[in-house]
Every structure is written in structure tokens, then in C-alpha cells.
Amino acid sequence: MLTHLFFFLISYFVLLTLIVWGVKAEIDQEKAWKLEESDEKRRQRAAGGRRGRASRSATGARMTATDAEEGKGRDARARRRDVR
Amino acid sequence: MFGNVMLATLLLALPVCLRFPFIGFLLYCWFDLAAPHVVFWNSLEFLPLAQLIGVATLAGVFVYWRGPRMINAFTVLLLMYVVWFTITYFQAFVPDAAQFKWDRSMKVFVPLAIMSMMLTTRARIELVMWMLVGVITASAIRGAALTLIWGGGGLVVIGPLGSFIEDRNVFATVMVMAIPLAIYLGAHSLHRPKAGIGRLIAIVVPLLILVAVVGTFSRGGLLALAAVGLTAVAFSRHKFVIAVTVVIAAVALIRFAPESWIERMGTTAEYKADASAMGRIKSWTFAVNLVREHPLGGGFAVFHLNHVEDAVGTEGYLDAHSWFFEILAEQGIPGIVLVLAIFLGALYRLYRVMRLSRASPELKWAGSLARTLFLAQCAMMSGGFFVGIGSYSFTYLVSMCAFSLYVIVRKPTAVAIGEPVASAEGDTAVPLASGGDAAPRRPRRDRRDRRGRAVALEQAPGSRARA
Numbered sequence: 001m002l003t004h005l006f007f008f009l010i011s012y013f014v015l016l017t018l019i020v021w022g023v024k025a026e027i028d029q030e031k032a033w034k035l036e037e038s039d040e041k042r043r044q045r046a047a048g049g050r051r052g053r054a055s056r057s058a059t060g061a062r063m064t065a066t067d068a069e070e071g072k073g074r075d076a077r078a079r080r081r082d083v084r
Numbered sequence: 085m086f087g088n089v090m091l092a093t094l095l096l097a098l099p100v101c102l103r104f105p106f107i108g109f110l111l112y113c114w115f116d117l118a119a120p121h122v123v124f125w126n127s128l129e130f131l132p133l134a135q136l137i138g139v140a141t142l143a144g145v146f147v148y149w150r151g152p153r154m155i156n157a158f159t160v161l162l163l164m165y166v167v168w169f170t171i172t173y174f175q176a177f178v179p180d181a182a183q184f185k186w187d188r189s190m191k192v193f194v195p196l197a198i199m200s201m202m203l204t205t206r207a208r209i210e211l212v213m214w215m216l217v218g219v220i221t222a223s224a225i226r227g228a229a230l231t232l233i234w235g236g237g238g239l240v241v242i243g244p245l246g247s248f249i250e251d252r253n254v255f256a257t258v259m260v261m262a263i264p265l266a267i268y269l270g271a272h273s274l275h276r277p278k279a280g281i282g283r284l285i286a287i288v289v290p291l292l293i294l295v296a297v298v299g300t301f302s303r304g305g306l307l308a309l310a311a312v313g314l315t316a317v318a319f320s321r322h323k324f325v326i327a328v329t330v331v332i333a334a335v336a337l338i339r340f341a342p343e344s345w346i347e348r349m350g351t352t353a354e355y356k357a358d359a360s361a362m363g364r365i366k367s368w369t370f371a372v373n374l375v376r377e378h379p380l381g382g383g384f385a386v387f388h389l390n391h392v393e394d395a396v397g398t399e400g401y402l403d404a405h406s407w408f409f410e411i412l413a414e415q416g417i418p419g420i421v422l423v424l425a426i427f428l429g430a431l432y433r434l435y436r437v438m439r440l441s442r443a444s445p446e447l448k449w450a451g452s453l454a455r456t457l458f459l460a461q462c463a464m465m466s467g468g469f470f471v472g473i474g475s476y477s478f479t480y481l482v483s484m485c486a487f488s489l490y491v492i493v494r495k496p497t498a499v500a501i502g503e504p505v506a507s508a509e510g511d512t513a514v515p516l517a518s519g520g521d522a523a524p525r526r527p528r529r530d531r532r533d534r535r536g537r538a539v540a541l542e543q544a545p546g547s548r549a550r551a
Binding site for chain 2: 003004005006007008010011012014015016017018019021022023025026028029
């Protein structure tokens with residue numbers, strides 16, 4: 001009976017410890033993944049912003065990199081005029 | 085009362101299994117090894133608690149599984165093995181008995197395959213190890229107490245009744261596997277409660293397990309111990325210290341072990357006079373002869389055809405008494421090739437991790453973990469060679485951890501997992517799996533100029549930052 005009691009206590013302790021440590025580790029893990037995801041999004045936004053700044057016109061009107069490549073916007077129109 | 089408390093806890097843990105499926109798999113394996121439904125509540129056997137845990141965990145996999153999925157070689161090999169043993173099951177020589185074993189094997193291998201995809205961090209690998217050590221320690225303490233008080237014995241020191249580790253040889257093998265794991269977890273684990281308690285675990289648990297192994301009177305256990313000792317000396321960085329420790333342990337064993345234990349171990353060399361050893365050789369001969377005639381194996385439970393008659397005239401059958409010959413006879417040459425690919429592949433990968441960790445101080449933890457798993461795998465393969473553990477979950481748990489560790493170490497982005505490393509900004513990067521050792525910290529991405537304006541760190545060369 002005594003050995004059975006000890007066996008139960010240790011098994012129960014192991015079970016609880018596994019659950020508690022497991023939950024703690026998983027929550028930390030999820031936090032880390034969320035941070036990674038948000039960092040990745042921020043990096044993407046920053047990269048997009050750089051492209052935007054590179055193609056920004058003198059008046060400060062925002063324009064995407066694609067627009068700039070296609071020759072839209074005031075600067076592009078001015079360049080075309082100069083060429084003519 | 086024990087049963088009710090345990091039952092209530094497990095029922096309360098079901099939502100946890102749903103939300104965190106990895107914990108569900110962990111509890112499923114714990115349930116498999118500890119068999120609480122048999123040990124603690126015989127009257128409630130009708131409640132399919134393992135099934136409930138399994139269903140909640142699988143539901144969690146589909147609903148809540150976040151993060152990377154890591155299909156590694158272990159997953160592929162194990163699933164190939166599942167497909168193969170299902171094919172042999174349909175052609176089994178003993179269909180009725182094969183159905184029972186196939187059913188049990190499916191319950192073991194399919195969850196293991198899914199679990200292997202979730203073993204993406206050091207913290208998770210260590211949780212699996214803690215689970216194994218916890219279950220074994222609970223039984224080993226009881227075994228050590230019985231050994232110290234009554235001198236042990238093969239009928240006294242056994243695993244939990246009704247569990248996979250009930251048999252003393254299986255129990256001894258699993259306990260030997262747990263010795264290096266306990267030492268590593270006590271000394272290096274991310275989940276250690278406190279350094280002092282960790283050191284205590286690293287010293288006391290292996291000693292208790294050693295006493296319990298002696299108490300089982302298992303010769304397979306002694307061989308596994310010898311294999312672990314020799315491998316530890318061969319692969320350790322502190323060969324002299326380990327060699328001296330092994331010699332002291334061996335001398336202490338011979339000095340303090342009961343006479344009956346020494347007598348029984350002495351029969352290992354005189355196997356021809358021992359009925360048990362000769363029974364094993366008969367079983368292995370049966371397996372080899374069967375594979376010669378049927379290279380694709382005889383399906384599960386083919387050893388039921390290995391008839392034997394005892395002195396009284398009662399008919400029975402001789403079991404495989406070896407994981408190797410069990411799989412060889414049941415699954416044929418393709419089956420044993422797949423399982424050997426898992427076991428030897430695990431050893432190779434652990435050896436590679438040990439070599440890789442030498443060159444990089446950041447991978448020191450991986451080197452220690454690889455050495456530990458290498459010892460446990462050697463213990464399983466050597467001790468298990470004399471017991472039929474080919475379809476048990478713990479046989480494959482160490483291999484699973486080994487394959488995952490290799491992938492974690494080989495992936496450049498995963499080197500940081502569980503280990504804080506210096507990032508390009510000179511700050512500490514996020515430990516992806518801190519496992520309770522350190523809370524994840526947000527890495528600094530922004531700097532301020534002299535006027536306190538935010539400056540983007542990642543700028544195109546030559547471009548000016550704007551506030």
C-alpha cells in the first residue's frame with residue numbers, strides 16, 4: 001500500500017509537472033512565433049516604404065514602385081516633357 | 085481515491101490537449117507508458133481515456149496547430165513502416181492475433197509520426213525526455229525500495245502492471261535508457277526548476293534506477309548497462325573520469341549486489357544450460373527460418389506459430405524475445421530494413437550533431453543532448469535485443485528526438501532555438517523556445533538619432549533615413 005501511494009504521488013507529480021511545464025513552454029513558443037510574424041510584417045512594410053520613398057515626387061505625393069516604373073506621376077511627366 | 089484524483093486531472097487536461105496538441109501527444113505517450121487506467125482505477129477501465137486524449141489532441145492539431153511543420157526522415161520512414169505493416173497485416177499467418185497487434189501498433193505509430201512533425205524545438209525534445217524519465221522514475225523508486233528492503237527479484241521489481249513496461253526485461257531496458265536522459269535533464273535542461281534540484285535529479289535518479297535495474301535480475305538489463313558504460317567512455321569528452329566512474333560503479337555493483345543476482349548473471353556465459361536462453365535461441369532460429377521461406381514476413385503475431393510444449397505437456401508458443409527478430413519475422417526484410425534505417429539513422433545523425441557541435445560553442449547544448457540520446461539509443465538497441473519491444477512507443481521515442489535534433493541543428497535559422505544568440509544589432513535575439521528559462525524578448529529594431537527621432541535600421545545603401 002505504501003509503495004502504491006508513493007507510486008501514485010510520483011506519477012501524479014510527473015503528470016502535473018508535464019502539463020505545467022508543457023503549457024508554459026508552448027505559451028512562450030507561441031509568443032515567440034507571434035513576435036517573429038510581426039517582425040516579418042514590419043520588415044516587409046519597411047521594404048515597401050523604401051520603394052515608396054525612392055519613387056516619391058517633389059510634392060511628396062506617394063507613389064508605388066510600380067507606378068514609378070510605368071512612368072506615372074509629376075516627375076515622370078516632367079522628364080518626358082524635357083525629352084520632347 | 086487515487087484513481088478518481090488522477091481521472092479528474094486527466095479530464096481537466098483535455099482542454100489543454102485541444103489547445104496545445106503537443107501536450108496532448110505527450111500525455112498520450114505518458115498514458116501509454118504509465119498505464120494509469122490499469123494501475124489506479126480498475127473499476128473505470130470502461131472509460132476510454134486514452135482515446136479521449138487522442139481525439140482532443142487530433143482536434144487540436146487541426147484547429148490550433150501553429151508554427152512550422154517539420155516532416156523529417158523519421159516521419160517518412162515511420163509512415164512507410166506503417167504502410168508496410170498494414171500490407172503484411174492483410175497477409176498475416178495468424179489473422180486473429182495479428183488484428184490485435186495491428187490495432188495497438190496503429191495507436192502507437194500514427195500519433196508518433198504526427199508528434200515527430202511537432203518536435204521543432206529543443207524545449208519540446210526535452211519535454212519528451214522528461215516524460216520518459218518521469219514515468220520510469222516513478223516505477224524505479226518503487227523498484228529501488230523493493231530491492232533495498234527485500235533484495236529485489238524478477239517477480240517483485242517489474243513495471244506498472246498492465247503497462248507496456250510490465251515485463252522485467254523490458255522494464256530494465258527502459259530504465260537503463262533513462263539513466264543518461266536523467267543526467268542530462270538534471271544538468272542542462274531548459275525546464276529545470278532550480279540548479280540545485282537539477283543536480284540532485286542528475287545524481288539521485290540514476291542511482292535509484294541503477295538499484296532498480298539490479299533488482300529486476302534482468303540479464304538484458306546488465307548487457308544494456310555494459311553497452312551504455314562502454315559507449316559513454318568511447319564518446320565522452322571526459323573519458324578518464326567516465327571510465328573511473330564506470331569501474332567504481334561496476335565494483336560497487338559486485339560488492340553490494342545480492343548473491344542470487346550474481347549467480348543469475350553468471351548464467352549468461354553458460355547459456356546452453358539455461359532454459360530461458362535456449363528458448364530465445366529457438367525463437368530466433370524460428371524467425372530466421374521463417375524469413376528464408378517468406379522474405380516478406382508472416383505478419384503480426386507470427387510467433388504464435390512457434391509452438392512449444394513444456395515439461396507438463398501444456399502447449400504454448402515462444403515469443404520473439406528480441407526487437408530485431410520480432411520485426412524480421414513479422415515484417416520480413418522490408419520491415420527490418422525500415423526499422424534499422426530508423427535506428428541506425430538516428431545513431432548516425434546523433435554522431436553528426438556531436439561532430440557539428442565541436443566547431444560551434446553555440447551548439448554545445450546540442451552536443452550534450454546528442455551524446456545523451458546516443459547512449460539511450462545504444463541502451464535500447466542492446467538491451468532490447470533480448471526483449472520483443474518492436475512495437476512499443478518508447479522504442480522509437482529516442483530515435484524521434486534524434487532525427488528532430490539533427491534537423492534543428494542543421495537548419496541555420498533554427499540554431500537559435502532555445503539558445504539566446506547575439507544578433508546583428510548586438511542585441512540578444514529571441515529565444516524561439518525558451519521553455520521557461522528566459523522569457524522571449526522583443527528584439528530592438530529601431531534606433532534613435534541625436535534628436536530622438538526614429539531611424540530605420542534596414543536602409544538601402546546610400547539612401548537617407550527619414551524621421
